[in-house]
Amino acid sequence: MTAATLIAFRDVDLAFGDHLVLGKLTFEIHEGEIVCIVGPSGCGKTTALRVAAGLIAPTRGEIAFAGAPVRGPRRDVAIVFQDYSKALLPWRTAAGNVSLALEALGTPRAERPKRIAALLKRVGLPRHADKFPSQLSGGMQQRLQIARCLAQEPAALMMDEPFGALDAMTRQTLQDEMLEIARATKATIFFVTHDLEEAIYLGDRVIGLMPHPGRIGIELKIDLPRPRNQVTTRESPEFLRLRHKLYDFIHASEKGEAA
Amino acid sequence: MKALKALALPAALVVLAEIGARAAAPSDSVAPPSEVAAAFVQALADGSLVTATRDTLMSAFAGLAIGASLGLMTGILLGSLNVLDRLMELPLELLRPIPSVAVIPIALVALGFGYRLEIVIVAFACFWPLLILSRAAVDGVEPRLIEVSRALRLTPLQRTVKIVAPAVLPRVFVAFRLAAGISLIVAVTVEIAVNPQGLGYEVMTAGQALRPDLMLAYVLWIGIVGFAFNAGLVFAQRRLFGQAARVEAAR
Numbered sequence: 161m162t163a164a165t166l167i168a169f170r171d172v173d174l175a176f177g178d179h180l181v182l183g184k185l186t187f188e189i190h191e192g193e194i195v196c197i198v199g200p201s202g203c204g205k206t207t208a209l210r211v212a213a214g215l216i217a218p219t220r221g222e223i224a225f226a227g228a229p230v231r232g233p234r235r236d237v238a239i240v241f242q243d244y245s246k247a248l249l250p251w252r253t254a255a256g257n258v259s260l261a262l263e264a265l266g267t268p269r270a271e272r273p274k275r276i277a278a279l280l281k282r283v284g285l286p287r288h289a290d291k292f293p294s295q296l297s298g299g300m301q302q303r304l305q306i307a308r309c310l311a312q313e314p315a316a317l318m319m320d321e322p323f324g325a326l327d328a329m330t331r332q333t334l335q336d337e338m339l340e341i342a343r344a345t346k347a348t349i350f351f352v353t354h355d356l357e358e359a360i361y362l363g364d365r366v367i368g369l370m371p372h373p374g375r376i377g378i379e380l381k382i383d384l385p386r387p388r389n390q391v392t393t394r395e396s397p398e399f400l401r402l403r404h405k406l407y408d409f410i411h412a413s414e415k416g417e418a419a
Numbered sequence: 420m421k422a423l424k425a426l427a428l429p430a431a432l433v434v435l436a437e438i439g440a441r442a443a444a445p446s447d448s449v450a451p452p453s454e455v456a457a458a459f460v461q462a463l464a465d466g467s468l469v470t471a472t473r474d475t476l477m478s479a480f481a482g483l484a485i486g487a488s489l490g491l492m493t494g495i496l497l498g499s500l501n502v503l504d505r506l507m508e509l510p511l512e513l514l515r516p517i518p519s520v521a522v523i524p525i526a527l528v529a530l531g532f533g534y535r536l537e538i539v540i541v542a543f544a545c546f547w548p549l550l551i552l553s554r555a556a557v558d559g560v561e562p563r564l565i566e567v568s569r570a571l572r573l574t575p576l577q578r579t580v581k582i583v584a585p586a587v588l589p590r591v592f593v594a595f596r597l598a599a600g601i602s603l604i605v606a607v608t609v610e611i612a613v614n615p616q617g618l619g620y621e622v623m624t625a626g627q628a629l630r631p632d633l634m635l636a637y638v639l640w641i642g643i644v645g646f647a648f649n650a651g652l653v654f655a656q657r658r659l660f661g662q663a664a665r666v667e668a669a670r
Contacts, residue, residue, distance in 0.1 A: 215566065232572075239570045246563040251585050260581065264571035312571070 163190040165227075166316060166348045167212055172221035173373075174204070174211060181207050183373030184221070189316075194342055194349040196359035196366045198406065200414045204374025205352045206320055212350055213239050213318045226315070235265060238309030242321040244301040248293040254280060254304050255289040261311035275311065283307040284337065299330035303337075310341070316348040324354065332390050335362060339388065356406045360399060361388060368406060370413045378409045450632035459636035467621065471637075472644065475606050475617035478534055482541020483602040487595055489542070490549025495587075497550075498557025511550070519544035519605050523612055537609045537617070544605040545598040552594035556587035589660045596652050603645050618644075 167189040174182040181204045189195045197205045210216045212223055214233040223230040225237065233239075241247040248257050258276045267275065280286050283303040285296075293301050302322060309317060319338075323331040339362060342349055353359050359366045363382050370377035380402055384393055393399055433452050440451035450458075462468040497504040522540050530536045560583055568578045610619025618641050625634035 213570065215569065233570045235572055237570075239566075241563060241566070243563060246561050247567055249564065249582070249585070260567075261571055263581065264573055264577070 163192055165189070166191045166193075166225065167350065168224040169208075169212070170222045170224065172208075172211060172218045172223060174207060174216065175219045180373040182211070182218075183375050185375060187367060187376060187379075189348060189350060191315075191348055192346050194339075194351060194362055194364045196351045196353060196363035197369060198353060198356055198359045198366060198410070199369035199374070199377070200371055200410060201354065203369040203371040203413075205369050208369070208374065209239075209318050209320050209350060209352045213237055215239070235312055236315045238312045238314035238317050240302075240305055240309050240317060240319040240322045242324050244298070244305045244322075244325075245293065247305055248301060248308075250293055253290050253292055254285060254296070254307075257293065257304055258308050258311050261308045265312065279307040279311055280304075282310065282341070297330075299326055299334060302326065302334065306338070306341070310345070314347055316350060317342075319349060319351045321353055322351075323358070331358070336388075336390065338362070339386075343386075356410065357394065357403060360384075360402050360406065361390075361393060366402075366406065368409050368413075377413055378406070380406065446631060447629050448631055450635055454632040455635045455639065458630070458632040459640065462621075462633060462636060468637075468640065471616070471618045471621045472640070474534075475603070475610065475619065476644070478537035478609075478617065479541055479602040479606040481534070482538045482606065483545050483599055485538065486542030486545030486602075487549045487598050490546040490594075490598070491553050491591060493546075494550045494553030495557055498554040504554070515547055515551075520608060520612065523609060527613055532614055533616070537606055537614050540609050541602050541605045544601050548594045548597045548601065549591070552597075553587060553591050556590040557583065560586045592656055592660065596649070596656070599648060599652055600645070603641075603648060607641060 165188045169185045169187050172182055172185040173180065185208060197208060199205050207216070211218055212230070214223075214230045214237070217231075225234065249260065252260065255273075255276045258279050259272055262272050262275060276289070277286070280289055283306055285300060285303055285307065288296060288300065288304075293304065296304065306322075322338075323334050326334065335358065338349075341347070349362075351359070351362060360380075360382055366378075366380045366382060367376055368378035368380075369375065382402065384396065384398055437451045437453060440446070440449045443449055444451070459468070497507060519540050522543050523536075526536050526539050530539060564582050564586065565578070568582050573581065606617065607619035607622075610617040611623050612619075614620065618637055622634055622637045622641070625631075625637060
Protein backbone atom coordinates (compact mmCIF):
# COMPACT_ATOMS: atom_id res chain seq x y z
CA MET A 161 0.00 0.00 0.00
CA THR A 162 3.06 2.25 -0.07
CA ALA A 163 2.70 3.65 -3.58
CA ALA A 164 5.44 5.90 -4.94
CA THR A 165 4.98 9.66 -4.88
CA LEU A 166 3.92 11.01 -8.28
CA ILE A 167 3.27 14.69 -7.61
CA ALA A 168 4.95 16.57 -4.79
CA PHE A 169 4.34 20.19 -3.73
CA ARG A 170 7.29 21.45 -1.68
CA ASP A 171 6.83 24.80 0.07
CA VAL A 172 5.05 26.21 -2.94
CA ASP A 173 4.38 29.96 -2.84
CA LEU A 174 2.52 31.62 -5.64
CA ALA A 175 2.09 35.38 -5.77
CA PHE A 176 0.29 37.53 -8.32
CA GLY A 177 2.03 40.86 -7.67
CA ASP A 178 1.67 41.51 -3.94
CA HIS A 179 -1.18 39.08 -3.57
CA LEU A 180 -0.09 35.73 -2.15
CA VAL A 181 -2.43 33.09 -3.59
CA LEU A 182 -0.67 29.99 -2.30
CA GLY A 183 1.48 29.99 0.82
CA LYS A 184 3.99 27.26 1.63
CA LEU A 185 1.78 24.59 0.14
CA THR A 186 3.24 21.15 0.80
CA PHE A 187 1.59 17.84 0.01
CA GLU A 188 2.07 14.71 -2.04
CA ILE A 189 -0.08 12.69 -4.38
CA HIS A 190 0.78 9.02 -4.80
CA GLU A 191 0.63 6.94 -7.94
CA GLY A 192 -2.88 5.74 -8.71
CA GLU A 193 -4.40 7.91 -6.01
CA ILE A 194 -7.47 10.11 -6.43
CA VAL A 195 -6.96 13.31 -4.45
CA CYS A 196 -9.75 15.86 -4.29
CA ILE A 197 -9.10 19.47 -3.37
CA VAL A 198 -11.95 21.49 -1.89
CA GLY A 199 -12.20 24.86 -0.26
CA PRO A 200 -14.13 28.14 -0.27
CA SER A 201 -13.96 30.19 -3.45
CA GLY A 202 -10.74 32.16 -3.71
CA CYS A 203 -8.74 29.62 -1.70
CA GLY A 204 -6.49 28.92 -4.67
CA LYS A 205 -7.59 25.37 -5.46
CA THR A 206 -7.74 25.93 -9.22
CA THR A 207 -4.43 27.81 -9.03
CA ALA A 208 -2.87 24.83 -7.24
CA LEU A 209 -4.03 22.60 -10.09
CA ARG A 210 -2.64 24.97 -12.70
CA VAL A 211 0.70 25.04 -10.89
CA ALA A 212 0.76 21.23 -10.68
CA ALA A 213 -0.03 20.99 -14.40
CA GLY A 214 2.87 23.30 -15.24
CA LEU A 215 0.63 26.05 -16.66
CA ILE A 216 1.95 28.53 -14.07
CA ALA A 217 5.36 28.49 -12.44
CA PRO A 218 5.47 28.82 -8.65
CA THR A 219 6.99 32.01 -7.21
CA ARG A 220 8.97 30.00 -4.65
CA GLY A 221 9.27 26.33 -3.85
CA GLU A 222 9.08 23.40 -6.19
CA ILE A 223 6.69 20.98 -7.84
CA ALA A 224 8.06 17.59 -8.67
CA PHE A 225 6.49 15.07 -11.00
CA ALA A 226 7.82 11.53 -10.69
CA GLY A 227 10.87 12.99 -8.96
CA ALA A 228 11.70 15.58 -11.62
CA PRO A 229 10.93 19.28 -11.21
CA VAL A 230 7.99 20.52 -13.28
CA ARG A 231 9.06 23.20 -15.76
CA GLY A 232 5.98 23.34 -17.95
CA PRO A 233 3.07 21.26 -19.22
CA ARG A 234 3.84 17.60 -19.91
CA ARG A 235 2.21 15.35 -22.44
CA ASP A 236 1.72 12.61 -19.84
CA VAL A 237 -0.29 15.00 -17.70
CA ALA A 238 -3.73 15.75 -19.16
CA ILE A 239 -5.85 18.69 -18.08
CA VAL A 240 -9.65 18.54 -18.08
CA PHE A 241 -10.98 22.10 -17.99
CA GLN A 242 -14.30 23.05 -16.48
CA ASP A 243 -15.47 25.05 -19.49
CA TYR A 244 -15.59 22.15 -21.94
CA SER A 245 -17.32 24.21 -24.64
CA LYS A 246 -14.34 26.58 -24.78
CA ALA A 247 -11.71 23.84 -24.55
CA LEU A 248 -12.95 22.00 -27.67
CA LEU A 249 -12.24 23.09 -31.25
CA PRO A 250 -15.67 24.11 -32.61
CA TRP A 251 -14.58 23.56 -36.22
CA ARG A 252 -13.53 19.97 -35.65
CA THR A 253 -15.83 16.98 -35.21
CA ALA A 254 -15.71 14.83 -32.08
CA ALA A 255 -13.25 12.53 -33.86
CA GLY A 256 -11.19 15.54 -34.98
CA ASN A 257 -11.00 16.88 -31.45
CA VAL A 258 -9.64 13.58 -30.15
CA SER A 259 -7.29 13.52 -33.12
CA LEU A 260 -5.72 16.82 -31.98
CA ALA A 261 -4.08 15.07 -29.02
CA LEU A 262 -2.87 12.21 -31.23
CA GLU A 263 -1.45 14.73 -33.71
CA ALA A 264 0.40 16.44 -30.85
CA LEU A 265 1.81 13.10 -29.75
CA GLY A 266 2.92 12.27 -33.28
CA THR A 267 0.75 9.16 -33.58
CA PRO A 268 1.06 7.86 -37.16
CA ARG A 269 -1.91 8.89 -39.32
CA ALA A 270 -2.81 5.29 -40.10
CA GLU A 271 -3.21 4.39 -36.43
CA ARG A 272 -5.37 7.37 -35.52
CA PRO A 273 -8.85 6.19 -36.67
CA LYS A 274 -8.62 3.02 -34.61
CA ARG A 275 -7.43 4.88 -31.51
CA ILE A 276 -10.09 7.55 -31.93
CA ALA A 277 -12.86 4.97 -32.25
CA ALA A 278 -11.64 3.16 -29.13
CA LEU A 279 -11.41 6.40 -27.12
CA LEU A 280 -14.86 7.60 -28.15
CA LYS A 281 -16.26 4.20 -27.25
CA ARG A 282 -14.61 4.35 -23.84
CA VAL A 283 -16.36 7.64 -22.98
CA GLY A 284 -19.68 6.49 -24.43
CA LEU A 285 -19.68 8.55 -27.62
CA PRO A 286 -19.15 5.87 -30.29
CA ARG A 287 -22.02 7.07 -32.45
CA HIS A 288 -21.14 10.75 -32.29
CA ALA A 289 -17.76 10.74 -34.03
CA ASP A 290 -18.92 12.97 -36.89
CA LYS A 291 -20.80 15.51 -34.79
CA PHE A 292 -19.46 18.94 -33.98
CA PRO A 293 -19.16 19.97 -30.32
CA SER A 294 -22.05 22.42 -30.70
CA GLN A 295 -24.28 19.50 -31.64
CA LEU A 296 -23.47 17.67 -28.40
CA SER A 297 -25.00 18.19 -24.94
CA GLY A 298 -22.88 19.57 -22.09
CA GLY A 299 -22.28 16.14 -20.61
CA MET A 300 -21.28 14.75 -24.00
CA GLN A 301 -18.90 17.66 -24.60
CA GLN A 302 -17.21 17.00 -21.27
CA ARG A 303 -16.96 13.29 -22.16
CA LEU A 304 -15.34 14.34 -25.42
CA GLN A 305 -12.79 16.48 -23.60
CA ILE A 306 -12.02 13.54 -21.32
CA ALA A 307 -11.55 11.33 -24.41
CA ARG A 308 -9.06 13.84 -25.80
CA CYS A 309 -7.20 13.79 -22.48
CA LEU A 310 -7.18 9.98 -22.39
CA ALA A 311 -5.65 10.03 -25.88
CA GLN A 312 -2.52 11.40 -24.20
CA GLU A 313 -2.39 8.14 -22.19
CA PRO A 314 -1.71 10.31 -19.17
CA ALA A 315 -0.02 9.19 -15.99
CA ALA A 316 -2.02 11.90 -14.24
CA LEU A 317 -5.33 13.61 -14.96
CA MET A 318 -5.76 17.15 -13.68
CA MET A 319 -9.46 17.84 -13.43
CA ASP A 320 -10.57 21.39 -12.67
CA GLU A 321 -14.20 21.28 -11.49
CA PRO A 322 -15.00 19.13 -14.52
CA PHE A 323 -18.61 18.43 -13.61
CA GLY A 324 -19.41 21.77 -11.97
CA ALA A 325 -21.45 23.08 -14.90
CA LEU A 326 -23.51 19.92 -15.41
CA ASP A 327 -26.94 19.03 -14.05
CA ALA A 328 -27.11 16.72 -11.03
CA MET A 329 -28.08 13.55 -12.90
CA THR A 330 -25.40 13.94 -15.58
CA ARG A 331 -22.87 14.80 -12.90
CA GLN A 332 -23.48 11.54 -11.03
CA THR A 333 -23.24 9.50 -14.22
CA LEU A 334 -19.96 11.14 -15.12
CA GLN A 335 -18.60 10.66 -11.61
CA ASP A 336 -19.13 6.92 -11.91
CA GLU A 337 -17.70 6.85 -15.42
CA MET A 338 -14.63 8.72 -14.22
CA LEU A 339 -14.11 6.26 -11.37
CA GLU A 340 -14.37 3.41 -13.86
CA ILE A 341 -11.78 5.08 -16.12
CA ALA A 342 -9.48 5.66 -13.14
CA ARG A 343 -9.81 2.01 -12.17
CA ALA A 344 -9.15 0.75 -15.68
CA THR A 345 -6.24 3.08 -16.54
CA LYS A 346 -4.75 3.30 -13.03
CA ALA A 347 -4.24 7.02 -13.70
CA THR A 348 -3.50 9.33 -10.80
CA ILE A 349 -6.18 11.96 -10.43
CA PHE A 350 -5.94 15.48 -9.04
CA PHE A 351 -9.54 16.63 -8.79
CA VAL A 352 -10.59 20.17 -7.88
CA THR A 353 -14.21 20.70 -6.89
CA HIS A 354 -16.39 22.95 -4.75
CA ASP A 355 -18.83 20.09 -4.17
CA LEU A 356 -17.87 18.48 -0.83
CA GLU A 357 -19.94 15.35 -1.36
CA GLU A 358 -18.42 14.87 -4.79
CA ALA A 359 -14.94 15.11 -3.23
CA ILE A 360 -15.71 12.45 -0.63
CA TYR A 361 -17.51 10.22 -3.12
CA LEU A 362 -14.62 10.21 -5.59
CA GLY A 363 -11.51 10.59 -3.49
CA ASP A 364 -9.02 8.39 -1.71
CA ARG A 365 -8.07 11.56 0.09
CA VAL A 366 -9.68 15.00 0.40
CA ILE A 367 -7.61 18.10 1.06
CA GLY A 368 -9.40 21.21 2.25
CA LEU A 369 -7.70 24.53 1.54
CA MET A 370 -8.08 27.72 3.56
CA PRO A 371 -7.83 31.09 1.83
CA HIS A 372 -5.44 34.09 2.10
CA PRO A 373 -3.05 32.58 1.33
CA GLY A 374 -4.17 29.16 0.09
CA ARG A 375 -2.91 26.55 2.53
CA ILE A 376 -3.96 23.15 3.79
CA GLY A 377 -6.58 23.33 6.53
CA ILE A 378 -7.74 19.76 6.69
CA GLU A 379 -6.80 16.43 5.21
CA LEU A 380 -9.18 13.48 5.28
CA LYS A 381 -8.38 9.91 4.37
CA ILE A 382 -11.43 8.37 2.70
CA ASP A 383 -11.67 4.67 3.43
CA LEU A 384 -15.05 4.06 1.86
CA PRO A 385 -15.10 0.74 0.00
CA ARG A 386 -14.87 0.66 -3.79
CA PRO A 387 -16.63 0.32 -6.13
CA ARG A 388 -18.67 3.16 -4.74
CA ASN A 389 -22.38 3.49 -5.24
CA GLN A 390 -24.35 6.69 -5.66
CA VAL A 391 -27.03 5.48 -3.22
CA THR A 392 -25.43 3.19 -0.67
CA THR A 393 -22.07 4.97 -0.40
CA ARG A 394 -23.73 8.31 0.12
CA GLU A 395 -25.99 6.77 2.82
CA SER A 396 -23.22 5.07 4.79
CA PRO A 397 -22.47 6.42 8.30
CA GLU A 398 -18.81 6.94 7.40
CA PHE A 399 -19.76 9.09 4.38
CA LEU A 400 -22.04 11.18 6.56
CA ARG A 401 -19.38 11.55 9.23
CA LEU A 402 -16.81 12.76 6.71
CA ARG A 403 -19.37 15.08 5.14
CA HIS A 404 -20.16 16.59 8.53
CA LYS A 405 -16.50 17.13 9.28
CA LEU A 406 -15.79 18.73 5.93
CA TYR A 407 -18.82 21.01 6.14
CA ASP A 408 -17.70 22.16 9.60
CA PHE A 409 -14.27 22.96 8.23
CA ILE A 410 -15.54 24.91 5.23
CA HIS A 411 -18.03 26.78 7.38
CA ALA A 412 -15.31 27.71 9.88
CA SER A 413 -12.85 28.84 7.21
CA GLU A 414 -15.51 30.95 5.49
CA LYS A 415 -16.45 32.53 8.83
CA GLY A 416 -12.79 33.18 9.57
CA GLU A 417 -12.58 35.05 6.28
CA ALA A 418 -15.59 37.20 7.13
CA ALA A 419 -14.15 38.16 10.53
CA MET B 420 -42.19 30.44 -60.43
CA LYS B 421 -40.12 32.08 -57.70
CA ALA B 422 -37.60 33.38 -60.27
CA LEU B 423 -40.47 34.73 -62.30
CA LYS B 424 -41.79 36.66 -59.30
CA ALA B 425 -38.36 38.08 -58.54
CA LEU B 426 -38.10 39.34 -62.12
CA ALA B 427 -41.56 40.88 -62.23
CA LEU B 428 -40.67 44.13 -60.51
CA PRO B 429 -37.41 44.81 -62.43
CA ALA B 430 -39.24 44.10 -65.71
CA ALA B 431 -41.99 46.53 -64.79
CA LEU B 432 -39.40 49.18 -63.88
CA VAL B 433 -37.62 48.75 -67.20
CA VAL B 434 -40.92 49.28 -69.05
CA LEU B 435 -41.64 52.37 -66.94
CA ALA B 436 -38.12 53.71 -67.57
CA GLU B 437 -38.58 53.17 -71.29
CA ILE B 438 -41.84 55.16 -71.28
CA GLY B 439 -40.47 57.85 -68.96
CA ALA B 440 -37.20 58.34 -70.83
CA ARG B 441 -38.99 58.51 -74.20
CA ALA B 442 -41.27 61.21 -72.78
CA ALA B 443 -38.23 63.20 -71.56
CA ALA B 444 -36.26 62.80 -74.79
CA PRO B 445 -34.06 64.33 -75.98
CA SER B 446 -32.02 64.35 -72.74
CA ASP B 447 -28.35 64.59 -71.77
CA SER B 448 -28.73 62.58 -68.59
CA VAL B 449 -31.24 59.78 -69.22
CA ALA B 450 -31.76 57.35 -72.07
CA PRO B 451 -34.43 54.69 -72.62
CA PRO B 452 -33.36 51.12 -71.73
CA SER B 453 -33.58 50.06 -75.36
CA GLU B 454 -30.92 52.61 -76.33
CA VAL B 455 -28.81 51.70 -73.29
CA ALA B 456 -28.92 48.08 -74.39
CA ALA B 457 -27.95 49.06 -77.94
CA ALA B 458 -25.00 51.12 -76.63
CA PHE B 459 -23.95 48.18 -74.49
CA VAL B 460 -23.95 45.83 -77.47
CA GLN B 461 -22.03 48.42 -79.49
CA ALA B 462 -19.39 48.84 -76.76
CA LEU B 463 -19.11 45.09 -76.43
CA ALA B 464 -18.71 44.67 -80.20
CA ASP B 465 -16.00 47.31 -80.66
CA GLY B 466 -13.98 45.90 -77.74
CA SER B 467 -13.93 49.06 -75.63
CA LEU B 468 -16.07 47.49 -72.91
CA VAL B 469 -13.82 44.44 -72.69
CA THR B 470 -10.65 46.54 -72.52
CA ALA B 471 -12.10 48.85 -69.89
CA THR B 472 -13.37 45.92 -67.79
CA ARG B 473 -9.98 44.25 -68.01
CA ASP B 474 -8.16 47.44 -66.96
CA THR B 475 -10.44 48.05 -63.98
CA LEU B 476 -10.45 44.45 -62.79
CA MET B 477 -6.68 44.11 -63.12
CA SER B 478 -6.12 47.18 -60.97
CA ALA B 479 -8.80 46.13 -58.48
CA PHE B 480 -7.46 42.57 -58.18
CA ALA B 481 -3.82 43.57 -57.93
CA GLY B 482 -4.61 46.28 -55.36
CA LEU B 483 -6.83 43.90 -53.42
CA ALA B 484 -4.19 41.18 -53.41
CA ILE B 485 -1.41 43.52 -52.26
CA GLY B 486 -3.46 45.52 -49.74
CA ALA B 487 -5.26 42.51 -48.30
CA SER B 488 -2.15 40.40 -47.83
CA LEU B 489 -0.22 43.29 -46.26
CA GLY B 490 -3.20 44.03 -44.02
CA LEU B 491 -3.55 40.38 -43.05
CA MET B 492 0.14 40.01 -42.20
CA THR B 493 0.20 43.24 -40.21
CA GLY B 494 -3.02 42.30 -38.43
CA ILE B 495 -1.75 38.88 -37.40
CA LEU B 496 1.55 40.38 -36.29
CA LEU B 497 -0.13 43.09 -34.20
CA GLY B 498 -2.67 40.64 -32.82
CA SER B 499 0.09 38.28 -31.67
CA LEU B 500 2.58 40.83 -30.32
CA ASN B 501 1.12 43.21 -27.76
CA VAL B 502 4.21 45.41 -27.60
CA LEU B 503 4.14 46.06 -31.33
CA ASP B 504 0.41 46.66 -31.18
CA ARG B 505 0.83 49.43 -28.61
CA LEU B 506 3.72 51.00 -30.54
CA MET B 507 1.78 51.05 -33.80
CA GLU B 508 -1.58 52.09 -32.42
CA LEU B 509 -1.17 55.86 -32.74
CA PRO B 510 0.48 55.92 -36.19
CA LEU B 511 -2.10 53.53 -37.57
CA GLU B 512 -5.04 55.37 -36.03
CA LEU B 513 -3.74 58.59 -37.59
CA LEU B 514 -3.36 57.05 -41.06
CA ARG B 515 -6.62 55.10 -41.04
CA PRO B 516 -9.10 58.00 -41.27
CA ILE B 517 -7.39 59.36 -44.41
CA PRO B 518 -9.88 58.74 -47.26
CA SER B 519 -8.26 56.73 -50.03
CA VAL B 520 -9.30 59.47 -52.49
CA ALA B 521 -7.09 61.90 -50.56
CA VAL B 522 -4.09 59.74 -51.39
CA ILE B 523 -4.65 60.28 -55.14
CA PRO B 524 -2.67 63.57 -55.43
CA ILE B 525 0.32 62.11 -53.59
CA ALA B 526 0.27 58.91 -55.62
CA LEU B 527 -0.16 60.85 -58.84
CA VAL B 528 2.93 62.97 -58.16
CA ALA B 529 4.93 59.91 -57.16
CA LEU B 530 3.75 57.43 -59.78
CA GLY B 531 2.07 59.25 -62.68
CA PHE B 532 -0.99 57.90 -64.53
CA GLY B 533 -1.49 54.22 -65.13
CA TYR B 534 -1.95 50.92 -63.37
CA ARG B 535 0.54 51.59 -60.58
CA LEU B 536 -1.31 54.69 -59.42
CA GLU B 537 -4.60 52.85 -59.25
CA ILE B 538 -3.16 49.69 -57.67
CA VAL B 539 -1.48 51.66 -54.87
CA ILE B 540 -4.64 53.50 -53.96
CA VAL B 541 -6.79 50.36 -54.06
CA ALA B 542 -4.20 48.59 -51.91
CA PHE B 543 -4.30 51.45 -49.39
CA ALA B 544 -8.07 51.15 -49.15
CA CYS B 545 -8.07 47.34 -48.86
CA PHE B 546 -5.31 47.29 -46.26
CA TRP B 547 -7.49 48.60 -43.42
CA PRO B 548 -10.39 46.15 -43.20
CA LEU B 549 -7.96 43.23 -43.27
CA LEU B 550 -5.68 44.81 -40.69
CA ILE B 551 -8.44 45.65 -38.24
CA LEU B 552 -10.47 42.47 -38.55
CA SER B 553 -7.54 40.05 -38.54
CA ARG B 554 -5.98 41.83 -35.55
CA ALA B 555 -9.27 41.53 -33.69
CA ALA B 556 -9.69 37.91 -34.80
CA VAL B 557 -6.25 36.86 -33.53
CA ASP B 558 -6.85 38.80 -30.33
CA GLY B 559 -10.20 37.07 -29.93
CA VAL B 560 -8.99 33.47 -30.20
CA GLU B 561 -10.38 31.67 -27.16
CA PRO B 562 -7.62 31.81 -24.49
CA ARG B 563 -8.67 28.35 -23.31
CA LEU B 564 -7.74 26.95 -26.72
CA ILE B 565 -4.31 28.50 -26.42
CA GLU B 566 -4.02 26.78 -23.05
CA VAL B 567 -5.08 23.48 -24.60
CA SER B 568 -2.31 23.91 -27.17
CA ARG B 569 0.13 24.53 -24.30
CA ALA B 570 -1.10 21.50 -22.38
CA LEU B 571 -0.61 19.36 -25.50
CA ARG B 572 2.78 21.01 -26.09
CA LEU B 573 2.02 21.98 -29.67
CA THR B 574 4.88 23.68 -31.48
CA PRO B 575 4.31 27.34 -32.49
CA LEU B 576 3.80 26.16 -36.07
CA GLN B 577 1.28 23.50 -35.03
CA ARG B 578 -0.52 26.04 -32.88
CA THR B 579 -0.77 28.48 -35.76
CA VAL B 580 -1.92 25.87 -38.26
CA LYS B 581 -4.22 23.80 -36.07
CA ILE B 582 -5.66 26.39 -33.67
CA VAL B 583 -5.12 30.04 -34.60
CA ALA B 584 -5.60 29.86 -38.39
CA PRO B 585 -8.85 27.88 -38.36
CA ALA B 586 -10.13 30.10 -35.55
CA VAL B 587 -9.51 33.35 -37.45
CA LEU B 588 -10.09 32.22 -41.05
CA PRO B 589 -13.88 32.71 -41.29
CA ARG B 590 -13.60 36.24 -39.91
CA VAL B 591 -10.64 37.05 -42.14
CA PHE B 592 -12.65 35.95 -45.13
CA VAL B 593 -15.47 38.30 -44.15
CA ALA B 594 -12.87 41.07 -44.08
CA PHE B 595 -11.66 39.96 -47.51
CA ARG B 596 -15.18 40.19 -48.94
CA LEU B 597 -15.48 43.67 -47.48
CA ALA B 598 -12.15 44.64 -49.04
CA ALA B 599 -13.15 43.10 -52.39
CA GLY B 600 -16.20 45.35 -52.53
CA ILE B 601 -14.05 48.35 -51.64
CA SER B 602 -11.47 47.48 -54.30
CA LEU B 603 -13.93 47.86 -57.17
CA ILE B 604 -15.40 51.08 -55.76
CA VAL B 605 -11.99 52.66 -55.28
CA ALA B 606 -10.68 51.53 -58.67
CA VAL B 607 -13.64 53.12 -60.45
CA THR B 608 -13.36 56.24 -58.28
CA VAL B 609 -9.69 56.70 -59.19
CA GLU B 610 -10.56 56.27 -62.87
CA ILE B 611 -13.31 58.88 -62.66
CA ALA B 612 -11.11 61.28 -60.71
CA VAL B 613 -7.81 61.11 -62.57
CA ASN B 614 -6.74 57.89 -64.23
CA PRO B 615 -7.52 57.77 -67.96
CA GLN B 616 -8.37 54.06 -68.21
CA GLY B 617 -10.97 51.50 -67.19
CA LEU B 618 -14.69 51.56 -66.60
CA GLY B 619 -14.72 54.75 -64.51
CA TYR B 620 -12.99 56.67 -67.28
CA GLU B 621 -15.47 55.33 -69.86
CA VAL B 622 -18.39 56.53 -67.72
CA MET B 623 -16.75 59.97 -67.50
CA THR B 624 -16.03 60.34 -71.20
CA ALA B 625 -19.48 59.04 -72.22
CA GLY B 626 -21.06 61.60 -69.89
CA GLN B 627 -18.90 64.42 -71.24
CA ALA B 628 -19.67 63.36 -74.81
CA LEU B 629 -23.39 63.72 -74.01
CA ARG B 630 -23.97 60.00 -74.56
CA PRO B 631 -26.32 59.09 -71.65
CA ASP B 632 -27.08 55.74 -73.31
CA LEU B 633 -23.42 54.68 -73.23
CA MET B 634 -22.84 56.22 -69.80
CA LEU B 635 -25.76 54.30 -68.30
CA ALA B 636 -24.67 51.13 -70.07
CA TYR B 637 -21.29 51.38 -68.33
CA VAL B 638 -22.83 52.24 -64.95
CA LEU B 639 -25.13 49.21 -65.16
CA TRP B 640 -22.20 47.05 -66.30
CA ILE B 641 -20.16 48.13 -63.24
CA GLY B 642 -23.11 47.02 -61.10
CA ILE B 643 -23.19 43.64 -62.83
CA VAL B 644 -19.42 43.17 -62.45
CA GLY B 645 -19.61 44.00 -58.74
CA PHE B 646 -22.57 41.68 -58.25
CA ALA B 647 -20.78 38.79 -59.99
CA PHE B 648 -17.62 39.45 -58.00
CA ASN B 649 -19.45 39.31 -54.69
CA ALA B 650 -21.50 36.26 -55.72
CA GLY B 651 -18.26 34.45 -56.58
CA LEU B 652 -16.82 35.26 -53.16
CA VAL B 653 -19.98 34.18 -51.33
CA PHE B 654 -19.84 30.91 -53.24
CA ALA B 655 -16.18 30.44 -52.31
CA GLN B 656 -16.96 31.23 -48.68
CA ARG B 657 -19.70 28.59 -48.58
CA ARG B 658 -17.41 26.03 -50.13
CA LEU B 659 -14.45 26.82 -47.88
CA PHE B 660 -16.26 27.37 -44.60
CA GLY B 661 -19.39 25.30 -45.10
CA GLN B 662 -18.77 23.33 -41.93
CA ALA B 663 -17.89 26.31 -39.81
CA ALA B 664 -20.95 28.16 -41.11
CA ARG B 665 -23.13 25.21 -40.21
CA VAL B 666 -21.72 25.13 -36.71
CA GLU B 667 -22.36 28.86 -36.31
CA ALA B 668 -25.92 28.41 -37.46
CA ALA B 669 -26.54 25.52 -35.06
CA ARG B 670 -25.59 27.63 -32.08
